[in-house]
């Protein structure tokens with residue numbers, strides 16, 4: 001039976017959602033889209049052949065004929081949209097962050113009490129190179145990691161020759177978010193590091209902002225600790241002069257028997273059985289949305305837990321919240 005999906009939000013990210021849903025063929029079909037922006041919903045509906053078009057999610061759900069909801073609206077609307085779907089008994093795949101703050105997400109999860117199936121759309125951890133790194137770690141090929149370092153350095157918020165900021169042109173809503181780099185972007189890397197390394201705790205965080213056109217931070221340096229004395233550093237900035245306008249993650253994980261390094265399209269394993277695998281980064285990006293959506297549909301079908309279920313995701317949100325707290329910015333909303 002084809003899963004009939006209602007998409008909430010028709011903004012930038014939904015080009016990737018809809019391409020992801022399309023990879024599932026007969027297993028699922030996006031049959032309706034809701035967005036208050038007529039231009040946005042009509043554009044997506046026309047490009048992806050979506051028959052149902054609504055100005056608001058409540059009307060879309062009230063119209064019936066849906067088996068699941070995909071929430072891709074701005075973060076401030078997520079919790080209420082999840083509540084709305086739950087009131088119709090519909091399973092939900094909700095974009096990150098589940099709510100703007102940890103307390104709001106905790107309140108939502110407590111209120112739902114497991115009544116409705118909810119998965120948080122954390123696609124970074126589904127990228128093919130991170131799944132490969134996870135497989136090497138699980139096989140014990142480098143032993144228990146004792147140090148890890150992830151960096152993401154771009155010039156996305158440095159004005160170019162025309163005075164434009166590439167990251168803000170790409171996703172204009174980033175200008176107005178008081179919680180920006182960590183809540184919007186590094187939430188993915190923090191979630192992925194948890195997937196790779198196990199439970200983590202933030203021990204220090206410093207944030208800064210150089211771009212006057214945005215409300216939130218565009219740099220964060222984060223110190224974390226993990227199991228068995230593991231030390232982890234996240235070094236991230238969109239304000240790095242001379243760096244490319246957009247870039248991928250660079251990662252290094254050291255273990256007693258080897259090391260794993262991600263640099264550009266190369267994932268390298270050092271140790272007793274060294275090897276390098278190369279990835280098509282564009283395909284990994286698109287594929288991460290398809291894999292996330294595929295996981296949602298697979299787990300709905302077999303009833304097994306979602307990898308990024310609410311309990312798991314609250315751990316990622318806890319790391320995000322602790323970053324703002326330790327940077328003295330916990331009042332940012």
Ligand SMILES: NC(=O)c1ccc[n+]([C@@H]2O[C@H](COP(=O)([O-])OP(=O)(O)OC[C@H]3O[C@@H](n4cnc5c(N)ncnc54)[C@H](O)[C@@H]3O)[C@@H](O)[C@H]2O)c1
Pocket residue numbers: 008009010011012013014034035036037040056057072073074075077095096097121122123124171173184
């Ligand atoms: N997983 C990822 O890699 C990734 C990447 C980008 C964005 N996102 C997330 O996706 C979400 C949307 O981001 P975006 O870049 O598409 O933003 P966007 O600003 O481009 O689009 C948001 C859309 O939602 C619509 N909208 C606003 N309120 C709504 C409501 N109540 N109901 C329905 N639609 C509503 C707006 O009209 C707009 O068309 C955010 O939560 C963001 O964090 C995730």
